[in-house]
Structures are given as C-alpha cells and as structure tokens.
Amino acid sequence: MPRQQKSLRENLHNRLGRTLNETLLRLSPDELVALDRQVREESVKHGLLYEDSEGKSQPIPLLLRPRVLSREQRRFFHKVCAEIVRALERLYFLWSTEPAVRELLPLSEGELSWVTSMPKSAPRSPQSIFGRLDVQVDFADPNWEENLHFFEANTVGAGGIHYTAEADQLVLRTVAAKLRELAPNLLLQPADDPRVLLLHTLTHHADEIGLGRLNVGLLQDRRIAGGPEEFPAIALALRARNLKAVVVDPRDLTLKGEELLTPEGPVDLLYRDTTIAELVDYEREGSNLKAVRWAFAHDRVISSVAGEFDHKSAFEVLSDPRFQGLFTAAQRRVFARCIPWTRTVREGRTTDFHGAEVDLLPFVRKNRETLVLKPNRGLGGASVVIGPFAEIGEWAEAIDEAVKSPGATVVQRYVPSLVKDFPVVTPDGRCQLEEFYCVCGFYATADGLAILGRASKKRVVNVAQKGGLVACMVLM
Numbered sequence: 001m002p003r004q005q006k007s008l009r010e011n012l013h014n015r016l017g018r019t020l021n022e023t024l025l026r027l028s029p030d031e032l033v034a035l036d037r038q039v040r041e042e043s044v045k046h047g048l049l050y051e052d053s054e055g056k057s058q059p060i061p062l063l064l065r066p067r068v069l070s071r072e073q074r075r076f077f078h079k080v081c082a083e084i085v086r087a088l089e090r091l092y093f094l095w096s097t098e099p100a101v102r103e104l105l106p107l108s109e110g111e112l113s114w115v116t117s118m119p120k121s122a123p124r125s126p127q128s129i130f131g132r133l134d135v136q137v138d139f140a141d142p143n144w145e146e147n148l149h150f151f152e153a154n155t156v157g158a159g160g161i162h163y164t165a166e167a168d169q170l171v172l173r174t175v176a177a178k179l180r181e182l183a184p185n186l187l188l189q190p191a192d193d194p195r196v197l198l199l200h201t202l203t204h205h206a207d208e209i210g211l212g213r214l215n216v217g218l219l220q221d222r223r224i225a226g227g228p229e230e231f232p233a234i235a236l237a238l239r240a241r242n243l244k245a246v247v248v249d250p251r252d253l254t255l256k257g258e259e260l261l262t263p264e265g266p267v268d269l270l271y272r273d274t275t276i277a278e279l280v281d282y283e284r285e286g287s288n289l290k291a292v293r294w295a296f297a298h299d300r301v302i303s304s305v306a307g308e309f310d311h312k313s314a315f316e317v318l319s320d321p322r323f324q325g326l327f328t329a330a331q332r333r334v335f336a337r338c339i340p341w342t343r344t345v346r347e348g349r350t351t352d353f354h355g356a357e358v359d360l361l362p363f364v365r366k367n368r369e370t371l372v373l374k375p376n377r378g379l380g381g382a383s384v385v386i387g388p389f390a391e392i393g394e395w396a397e398a399i400d401e402a403v404k405s406p407g408a409t410v411v412q413r414y415v416p417s418l419v420k421d422f423p424v425v426t427p428d429g430r431c432q433l434e435e436f437y438c439v440c441g442f443y444a445t446a447d448g449l450a451i452l453g454r455a456s457k458k459r460v461v462n463v464a465q466k467g468g469l470v471a472c473m474v475l476m
Contacts, residue, residue, distance in 0.1 A: 019183075020065050020066070020068070020179065021065060021421055021422070021423055021433060023179055023182050023183055023186075024064060024065060024175075024178075024179070024423045025423060025431065025433075026182055027178070027182075029429065029430070029431055031178075032064075032423070032425055032431045033425055033429050033431075035064065035174065035175065035178060036064060036425040038174055039062055039064060039170065039171075039174055039175065040059065040062075042170050042173075042174065043059055043060065043062050043167075043170065044059050046166040046169075046170060047162060047166060047229065047230075047233045048060045048062060048163055048166060048167060048170075048469065049229045050229065051229050057229060060163065060468060060469055061468030061469070062167055062170065062171070062468060062469045062470075062471070063422045063424075063436070063455055063468055063469070063470045064171075064175050064422065064423050064424075064425075065175070065422050065423055065470075066171050066175065066176065066188065066453075066470065066471040066472060066473045067139060067420070067438070067440075067453050067470050067471070067472045067473070068139060068188065068472075068473050068474070068475050069139040069191075069451075069472065069473075069474055069475065070139070070474070070475050071474060071475070071476075073139060073144065074191060074449060074474055076145065077135075077137075077148070077442060077444075077449055077451075078444060078448070078449040080148070080334050080337075080338055081133055081442050081444030081449060082444055082446065083328075083330055083331045083334040084133060084150065084153070084318075084331075084334060084338075084339075084444075085129060085131075085133075085444055085445075086331070087318060087327055087331050087335075088129055088131075088153055088155060088306065088309070088310070088314065089127045089128070089129050089306050090127070090306075090326075090327075091105065091306055091309040091314060091317065092122075092123050092127055092304070092305050092306035092308075092309060093123040093124060093127070093306075094317070094326055095123075095309055096123040097123070098323075098326070100322070100323070101317055101323065101326075104311075104313045104314075104316055104317055104344055104407075105309045105311050105313060105314065105317070106311075106376075106407040107308070108277060108280070110276075110277070110280030110281075110283075110284070111276050111277055111280060111308065113280075114276045114279065114280065114293070114296070115276070115305060115308065117293070117297075118296065118297055118305060119297055122297070122305060123305075125299055125304075126205060126208045126209060126299055126304070127304045127305070127306040128201060128204070128205040128208075128302050128303065128304055129155045129302075129303045129304065129306055129307050130155075130158070130197070130198055130201045130271070130302055130303055130443070130445070131153060131154050131155030131156070131158040131303060131307065131310065131443070132153075132154045132155075132158035132159075132160060132441040132442065132443050132452065133150055133152075133153050133154075133441065133442045133443075133444065134150065134151055134152050134153070134154065134439060134440070134441050135148065135149065135150045135151070135439070135440050135441070135442055136148075136149045136151065136415050136417075136418055136438075136439050136440070137149070137418075137440065138418050145337075146337070148337070148338050149338060149340055149415045150315075150338050150339055150340070151315075151340060151412065151415065152310075152312050152315070152374075153310045153314060153315075154310060154441075155303050155306070155307040155309075155310040156272060156273070156274075156275050156303050156307045156308065156310065157220070157272060157273030157274065157275075158441070158443070159230065160194070160230075160441055160443075160452040160454075161194045161195055161198060161230055161234055161443070162195065162230040162233040162234055162237070163230065163452065163469055164193075164194050164441075164443070164450055164451065164452040164453075165190075165193045165194060165195050165237070165450070166233075167453075167469045167470075167471045168190035168191070168193075168471045168472070168473070169190065170471070171471035171473070172188065172189075172190060172471075172473070175471075176188045176473065187475070187476035188473040188474065188475060188476065189473065189474050189476055190471070190472075190473060190474070191448075191449055191450050191451045191472060191473075191474055192443075192447075192448035192449055192450045193450060194443040194450035194452075195234060195237040195238070196241075196447075196448075197443055197444075197445045197447060197448055197450055198234070198238075198271065198443075199238060199241060199243065200445055200446075200447040200448075201302060201445050202214065202216060202243075202269055202271065202302060204446070205269065205299075205302055206268065206269060209299045209300075211268050211269070213268055214243065214244075214268055214269060215243075215244040215245070215246075215265070215266055215267045215268050215269075216235075216238060216243060216244065216245040216246075216267060216268070216269055216270075216271060217245075217246055217247075217248045217253065217260065217262055217267035217269070217270045217271075218231045218234060218235055218245060218246065218247045218248065218270075218271050218272075218273070219248060219249075219250055219253070219270045219271065219272040219273060219274050219292070219301075220247055220248075220249065220272075220273040220274060221249060221250065221273075221274060221278065222247065222249045231247045231273060232247055235247050244265070244267075246262055246264045246265070246267065248262040248263070248264075248267070250274055250278075250279060250282060250287075250289060250292050251282055251287045251288075251289070253270075253289075253291040253292055253295075254291050255290055255291040255294050258294075258298075260291055260294075260295060260300065261291075268300065269300055269301070269302060270292075270295050270300055270301045270302070271302050272301055272302070272303065272307075275308065276305075276308050279292060311376050311377055311410075312342065312374055312375075312376050312377070312410045312412070313342065313344045313376050313407070313410050315339055315340065315342035315410075315412070316342045316343050316344055316410065318335045318339045318342075319335060319339045319340065319341055319342050320343070320350070320351070321351060321355060340412050340413040340415060341353050341412065341413040342410055342411070342412045342413070343360060343410065343411055343412075344376065344406075344407055344409070344410055345360070345361075345364065345373070345399065345402035345403060345408075345409045345410065345411050346360065346361075346403070346406055346407075347360070347361060347403065348360055350363075353370075353413060361399065361403070364399055364411050365395075365396065365399060367387075368387040368388070368390065368392065368395045369387055369388045369414075370387065370388075370413060370414055371387040371411050371412065371413060371414055372384065372385065372386045372387055372411070372412050372413075372414045373385040373387070373395075373398050373399070373402065373409055373410070373411055374409065374410050374411075374412060375408065375409060375410075376407060376408055376409055376410050377408075385398045386414065386459060387414055388414060389459070417437045417459050418437065418438045418439070419435050419436070419437055419438070420435070420436060420438050420455070421433040421434070421435055421436075422434060422436055422455065422470075436455035436456060436457060436468075436470075437455065437456050437457070437458065437459050438453070438454070438455050438470065439454050440452065440453055440454070440472065441454070451472040452469075452472075453469060453470030453471060453472040454467050454468070454469060454470065455467060455468050455469070455470045456468065
C-alpha cells in the first residue's frame with residue numbers, strides 16, 4: 001500500500017469513532033428514530049434476550065454505532081489470544097504437577113473428588129477449551145498494541161456466542177447499510193462467527209480423540225431461571241450447519257455401554273455451560289451423574305477439565321515471574337505485554353509491578369489507587385471493588401474480608417476504564433451522544449477470532465449488570 005494511502009487509511013481509522021458518530025447524526029431525527037426502532041425490533045426477533053431471575057425475557061440493548069478495528073489489529077489479537085489459550089489449556093497439567101500452581105487454583109472438596117477421579121493420563125490428554133478472553137483495548141489508540149490488557153478468562157459456558165453473531169449481522173444489515181448510503185467508501189465486515197468457531201473446536205477435538213460420529217449435546221441446567229438465553233439458539237445454528245445438536249440438562253444424560261444418551265437421542269461430545277461445582281451440587285441433591293463423569297473421563301467434554309481453572313488467579317500463574325519457566329518464550333512475551341499484574345490476596349511476600357520483592361498486604365493497602373479487588377471465582381461482575389473509586393475505609397475493609405478467606409479474592413493492577421461516545425435515541429425521540437464504558441470479549445481458536453462488544457453506564461461492564469451490546473466490525 002503506498003505510504004500516502006496508508007496514512008489516509010490510518011487517519012480514517014484513528015478518527016473512525018467520531019466519524020461514524022458524525023455520519024449517523026447527519027440522519028434526520030425521524031430517520032434515526034426509525035433506525036433505532038428497527039434495531040430494537042430485530043434484536044428481539046433474533047434472540048438478543050436475557051432471562052431475569054423471575055424467568056422473564058428482557059431485551060438486551062444494542063447500541064447503534066459499531067466499534068471498528070483494522071485487519072492488522074484483528075491479526076494481532078488473534079495471534080496473542082492463541083498463545084493465551086494454549087497456556088490456559090496447560091493449566092490442568094500444571095495444577096497436577098506443580099504444588100505452587102495448585103495452591104493458587106483452589107478447588108472445593110467436591111470439585112476435587114471429580115478432578116482427582118479422572119484417569120491418571122487425563123492431565124496429558126487433549127485439553128480443548130472454548131471460551132472468552134475479556135479484554136480492554138481502544139482500537140483508535142495509536143499505541144493500541146501497548147495498551148491491550150486482558151483481565152480475565154471465561155472458559156466454561158462463555159456467554160455471548162449467539163449474541164455476538166446476531167448483533168454483528170444485525171448491525172451490518174441496518175446501521176452499516178445506512179452508513180454506506182452516506183459514506184460509500186466505508187466498507188465494514190464482521191469478525192468471525194463464534195458459533196462457527198465453536199463448531200471448528202468440536203470437530204477438531206472429535207478428530208483428535210478418534211470419534212467416527214459427531215452428535216453434540218449442549219449441557220445446561222434448564223431448570224433454573226435467569227441468565228443468557230443462548231443454548232437453544234446455538235443448537236439451532238449448529239443444526240443449520242448439518243450437525244445434530246440438542247440441549248440437555250446434566251441430570252437427564254444417561255449412559256448405555258459407552259454411548260451417551262439424551263431424551264432426544266445419542267450424543268458424542270458435550271459442550272457445557274455447567275461447572276463441576278454445579279455438578280457437585282446436583283449429586284448432593286441425589287442426582288445420578290454417572291454419564292457426565294464418564295464423559296469427562298473419556299475426553300467427551302468441551303471445555304475439558306482444564307476449563308475449571310479459569311480462576312482469576314490463573315493470571316497470577318501467567319504474570320508471576322516464578323512461573324515463567326513453565327511457558328514458552330512466545331507466551332512469556334505475550335504475558336509481559338498483555339496480562340496485568342495479578343495476585344491472590346494473602347499474607348506473604350511477592351513481587352510488585354516492576355519485579356521488586358514486597359510484602360503483599362501492605363503493598364495492596366498502600367496502592368489502592370492502582371489496584372482492583374475481585375472475587376477469584378464467579379460471574380456477573382459482582383463484588384468488584386475498584387480502588388481509585390473506593391473510599392479508604394471500604395478498601396481496607398475489603399482487604400480484611402479477603403484475608404479471612406484465603407484464595408477467594410484476587411488483587412489486580414487497575415486498567416482505567418475505556419469510555420466512548422455513542423448516539424442514543426432518548427424515549428422522547430431526541431438524538432444525542434452519550435458516554436459508555438466499553439470492553440471486549442475475544443473468542444479465539446486456531447481458525448479465527450470473534451469479538452463480543454459490551455457497553456454500560458457502569459464501570460463494571462456486564463450484561464448481568466444491565467449492560468448492552470456493541471457490534472465490533474472490521475474495516476475492509
């Protein structure tokens with residue numbers, strides 16, 4: 001590409017958020033209101049819904065303006081994510097062989113009964129993970145490579161698979177089409193479809209363990225209200241690609257010889273939304289989960305046992321210098337650049353941001369404005385204490401509570417929240433720019449990269465915290 005053309009392209013990309021806002025606001029108020037109505041109606045039609053605690057479906061807001069990245073960024077993110085996923089797939093093996101790693105990735109007594117009952121060869125067997133890496137990056141930042149920060153991994157039943165694909169296609173059909181009427185040279189395309197990436201993961205794993213048939217069971221507790229309404233939609237998407245797929249509750253799965261059976265027929269691989277902790281609870285209630293145990297023991301589950309180690313303290317394993325020898329040189333470079341300093345809150349010595357040895361608790365108390373406290377396990381963005389926005393007393397109290405439950409809380413270097421302007425149509429029909437906090441979730445496999453965009457008025461961005469969706473498009 002000629003230097004002048006490349007410079008113009010970079011200038012367009014760096015200004016793209018503002019440019020898209022300006023372009024959308026060139027529409028008349030009536031046109032914007034009509035576009036907003038179309039997006040909201042199609043969102044419901046295409047299943048962008050969240051089930052509340054009472055079992056009622058609620059629409060998930062989808063912002064009009066997409067976030068846009070370049071093809072170069074997409075390639076870079078894919079490469080970086082691939083290294084992190086490979087490292088996460090090794091955690092079961094490292095947990096099994098390294099006492100210091102095992103200490104940082106604690107399991108309950110019930111979870112241990114499941115994991116330690118696996119065959120002795122299990123930690124070395126194919127460990128396939130399909131999940132989401134949550135990340136903060138400003139695509140328009142000239143220093144985006146240096147300011148790419150991952151803050152947690154979700155490797156069991158990562159939400160957003162259906163939402164991402166449908167939001168991208170919806171915005172492409174509606175908003176992007178309208179933008180092209182006003183700016184004909186603006187060519188956008190979605191990133192990869194995470195449903196297709198999931199399919200690739202399933203087929204690759206089936207080949208790796210020698211399966212001659214691939215019927216898929218989507219393992220999910222269907223008896224409790226609340227949460228994303230994605231698994232039935234994912235099953236439909238897989239069936240549309242000529243794969244037999246059914247949603248099954250773990251307690252309805254049975255075993256006949258060496259065949260897994262659901263009420264709707266046999267399945268060969270399970271893609272799960274269910275953690276082992278939840279399976280432990282089912283057994284305590286009297287459920288017979290022999291079939292699920294067999295599936296784990298015979299490599300028939302995605303994400304595999306390695307998915308259980310998506311504790312936020314997994315990033316301590318990746319960011320603490322004492323573990324660097326357990327990973328490749330390429331992985332270490334990625335960790336140093338993109339994984340924030342993370343430690344489990346506990347008494348003892350560790351290293352600070354710059355590698356100097358410190359007492360952890362005094363360091364955490366002193367550096368409130370550069371740190372955030374998070375539950376080591378759990379979803380939904382609950383119980384997060386962001387140091388720069390917490391009172392000194394609140395911070396001290398949160399540390400004291402964390403120390404009482406070793407392994408339950410991590411402290412992580414705080415990355416300032418990314419704020420972007422988006423056009424919003426107000427209930428009274430006015431159009432205005434409003435600020436939202438933004439994060440992304442990357443689904444990465446060897447075959448591609450899909451991107452979930454999320455936005456919220458709250459600093460903790462999560463659909464469960466009343467957040468919304470943002471389509472992430474690639475500049476052609």
